[in-house]
Amino acid sequence: MKAKTKKEATFLHALIPIIVLIASLSVSIFIFGADPHIPLIFSTIIAAGLAVFILGYSWAELEEGIIDTIKMAMQAVLILMIIGSIIGTWILSGTVPSMIYYGLKILSPGIFLVATTIICCIVSIATGSSWTTAGTVGIALLGVGTGLGMPVGLVAGAIISGAYFGDKMSPLSDTTNLAPAMAGTTLFEHIRHMVYTITPALLISLVLYAILGASYAGKNFDINQVNQILATISENFTITPLLLIPPLVVIIIVVLKVPAIPGLISGTILGGLFAAIFQGASLGDIIDAAHFGVTMESGFELVDDLLTGGGLDRMMWTVSLILIALAFGGVLEKTGMLHAVGRAILSFASSTGSLILATVLTCIAVNLLTGEQYLSLVVPGRMFKDAYADRGIHPKVLSRALEGSGTVTSPLIPWNTCGAFMWTTLGVHPFVYAPYAFLNILVPIINVVYGYLGITITPLDEKKAAIAK
Numbered sequence: 001m002k003a004k005t006k007k008e009a010t011f012l013h014a015l016i017p018i019i020v021l022i023a024s025l026s027v028s029i030f031i032f033g034a035d036p037h038i039p040l041i042f043s044t045i046i047a048a049g050l051a052v053f054i055l056g057y058s059w060a061e062l063e064e065g066i067i068d069t070i071k072m073a074m075q076a077v078l079i080l081m082i083i084g085s086i087i088g089t090w091i092l093s094g095t096v097p098s099m100i101y102y103g104l105k106i107l108s109p110g111i112f113l114v115a116t117t118i119i120c121c122i123v124s125i126a127t128g129s130s131w132t133t134a135g136t137v138g139i140a141l142l143g144v145g146t147g148l149g150m151p152v153g154l155v156a157g158a159i160i161s162g163a164y165f166g167d168k169m170s171p172l173s174d175t176t177n178l179a180p181a182m183a184g185t186t187l188f189e190h191i192r193h194m195v196y197t198i199t200p201a202l203l204i205s206l207v208l209y210a211i212l213g214a215s216y217a218g219k220n221f222d223i224n225q226v227n228q229i230l231a232t233i234s235e236n237f238t239i240t241p242l243l244l245i246p247p248l249v250v251i252i253i254v255v256l257k258v259p260a261i262p263g264l265i266s267g268t269i270l271g272g273l274f275a276a277i278f279q280g281a282s283l284g285d286i287i288d289a290a291h292f293g294v295t296m297e298s299g300f301e302l303v304d305d306l307l308t309g310g311g312l313d314r315m316m317w318t319v320s321l322i323l324i325a326l327a328f329g330g331v332l333e334k335t336g337m338l339h340a341v342g343r344a345i346l347s348f349a350s351s352t353g354s355l356i357l358a359t360v361l362t363c364i365a366v367n368l369l370t371g372e373q374y375l376s377l378v379v380p381g382r383m384f385k386d387a388y389a390d391r392g393i394h395p396k397v398l399s400r401a402l403e404g405s406g407t408v409t410s411p412l413i414p415w416n417t418c419g420a421f422m423w424t425t426l427g428v429h430p431f432v433y434a435p436y437a438f439l440n441i442l443v444p445i446i447n448v449v450y451g452y453l454g455i456t457i458t459p460l461d462e463k464k465a466a467i468a469k
Contacts, residue, residue, distance in 0.1 A: 006056040011344040013055065014337035017047035018369060021328070025415075035317075036415045037324055040371075044328040051335040065334025066327045072374050073326055073417055075174075075261070076131075080315050080322070080421055082264045083135040086250075087310030087425070088289040089271025090136075091296075094237040094279055095246050097307060099140030100147065101233050102241075104226055109148045109216040113209035116141045116155065117162035121202070123251060124166020128173040129260065130411070130418075133163040135425050136247045136267075142426055143306040147229045150216060156428040157436025158209055164408050165202050165439055168194055175377060175407045182381025183388075183399035190403075193396040196456045197404050197446045198439070205438035225302070232303045236296075238278045246270040309427065318424040322417045325371025332369060333379065341365060342383040352391065356401050356451030359384050360444045363406035371416045376406030394458035401451075405444040412440060 024039035051057040090096045107115055119141065124133040138159040145155030167173045171187055180190035233239065250267040258266075268290060275281035275289070293311025296304040332338045342362050349355040359380055366376040381402055388398045410418035412434045419430040426433075434441075450456055 007054065009055060009336040009340045011340045013050060014332070014340045016050055017043050017328075017332065017337070018341075020046045021369065029414075035321070037321055040321075040324045040328050040415060044324070044331060047328060047331040047335075047337070051331060055335055057335055062331055062334060066330035069330030069333060069370070069372065069375065070323060070326045072378075073322065073372050076374075076417055076421075077319055077322060079131060079260055079264060080318060080417075080424075081312050082261065082268060083131065083421075083425065084293070084310055084312045084315035085268045085290040086264060086271060087135060087139060088291070088293040088312075089268050089275060089286060089310075090246060091294040091307050091310050092279065092281055092285065092289040093243060093246070093271045093273075093275035094239060095243045095271060095274060096140055096143070097233045097237045098239050098241070098243040099137065099247070100143035100306065101230060101239050102244075103140060103144035104147045104230060107144055107148070109150060110213050112145060112148055112150065112216075113154065113158045113213040114206055116145070116158045117165075117202075117206060117209055120159050120162025121166045124163045125170045128167065128170035128176070130160070130163035130167040131421055131425075132250070132260075132264070133166065134159060134422055136250065138163065138426060139309075142428070146302070146306060147226055148216075149225070152426075152428050153432035154212065154436045156422070156426050156433035157438065159426065160411050160422060160433060160437045161202070161205050161209075161439035164411070164437075165198060168198050168403060168407070175373060175403060178374065178377050179381070179403040179406070180396070180399040182377050182385070183402060184385060184395040185399050189396045190399045193400045193456070193458070194403065197400060197450065198443055201439045201442035201446055204442055208438050228300060229303055229306075232298050232300045233307075236298050236303075240278065243274060243278060246274060315424060318420040321415055321420045322371065325415045325417070325420075329366075329370025329372055329375055333375065338366060338369070338375075338379050339383060341369075342380060346383070346387060349387070351452075352393065352454065352457055353448065353452030355384070355387060355391065355393075356397070357448050359398065359401040360405040360448055363402060364409050364444070367406060367410050367413055367416055371413070371420075373407050373410035373416065373418055376410065377402050380406070389460065392460050394460040397457055401447050404447040408440045408443045412437060 021043040024042050025036055028034040028039045048062050051062055120133050123137050124130055141159055142155050168176060177187055180187050246267055249270060253263040253266060272286040275286050291311055292313045293309055296307040298304055345358045345362050349358040362380040363376045366379050384398060410416045411422045412430055413419040414430045423430055
């Protein structure tokens with residue numbers, strides 16, 4: 001049988017599932033307070049129907065695109081599941097309670113936000129992972145901030161700002177390696193060039209956190225509540241500095257370049273061993289915590305909220321959201337609809353500044369439409385590589401724009417893999433912490449400003465341009 005002739009996807013074709021997605025998400029989330037899963041499934045059905053009946057694709061081809069896209073993010077999904085088990089065993093073992101306990105002893109509201117950002121920067125540079133940072137020290141810092149009476153959105157914003165600074169500056173980060181690979185430059189050229197945009201963003205963020213922290217320092221926080229938290233934690237757990245060993249071991253393992261999955265599994269095993277040694281947990285308790293998480297029942301609601309969570313099972317909501325979002329992105333990528341959006345945006349790029357603006361907007365659009373940060377680097381990277389070379393711009397400018405908009409905005413979108421992870425891990429909705437994730441907001445803006453002002457826009461000579469093509 002003769003194969004159907006395929007039509008090239010146009011911007012108008014791509015606009016249909018995009019409008020459906022925006023409309024269905026808006027109605028479901030803002031009017032009915034529903035989760036984003038069903039609107040994403042509905043949008044995927046519309047995109048697939050358009051691809052089959054209008055563009056001439058077969059279902060087998062669409063399914064191949066969906067599976068290929070899901071494969072790209074499978075490591076992230078597995079890490080998410082393992083992080084759930086880590087959190088469960090670390091709560092049971094007393095590791096997370098100990099981190100909260102000592103944090104409340106040391107930190108004060110005035111310095112807390114700045115300290116939180118810097119701590120997350122250091123851990124994330126060492127591990128190369130914003131996810132590991134949020135899932136370990138991030139959870140403890142959120143608990144400390146809550147104990148100090150600070151809004152959870154503000155604390156989560158500081159955690160995410162620090163975690164993503166370290167992630168972008170670490171040669172161990174997967175996205176920090178992927179961005180230069182897509183643009184055609186080297187890893188360390190990329191990192192050095194990122195310094196010009198992400199460092200000012202960090203400094204501005206620290207100033208803003210210092211100002212906000214100072215406003216809380218001037219208020220009398222409830223010392224009785226803090227003392228009650230400390231007393232409740234010490235009554236229900238054995239607290240000792242030795243319980244800080246598991247996160248330190250995980251950080252060291254990752255720094256030694258042990259692959260992420262076995263490294264994180266070792267953290268879960270350590271959590272289980274420490275639960276048995278220090279808290280007297282049985283093997284059944286450990287398995288239950290790794291699978292279903294911990295439900296704290298101390299009688300003090302604040303501590304119960306802080307120390308209830310974790311477990312493989314609690315991550316399944318997020319895993320399902322990620323898989324559905326990837327299915328939608330896979331259809332758009334396979335049918336060329338994403339490229340049609342990119343071409344439409346690129347048509348307005350008449351200057352270096354507008355080219356960088358087009359890159360930033362495309363990365364954010366891919367994040368919104370596909371729910372996957374890897375695609376926000378891969379698709380625009382392929383689309384814009386030749387455009388940068390044609391204009392005589394060094395590929396490290398492209399790689400900086402890709403990562404300075406693709407990865408840093410991903411945790412701000414609830415149905416993106418990163419946003420869904422942070423939401424589940426920290427227990428704070430992305431729309432709540434997004435206004436306070438100053439670094440993640442500032443980096444794309446600084447990239448665009450640099451483009452229009454010609455700051456650090458490195459030229460590419462003709463010989464290198466020929467090689468880049």
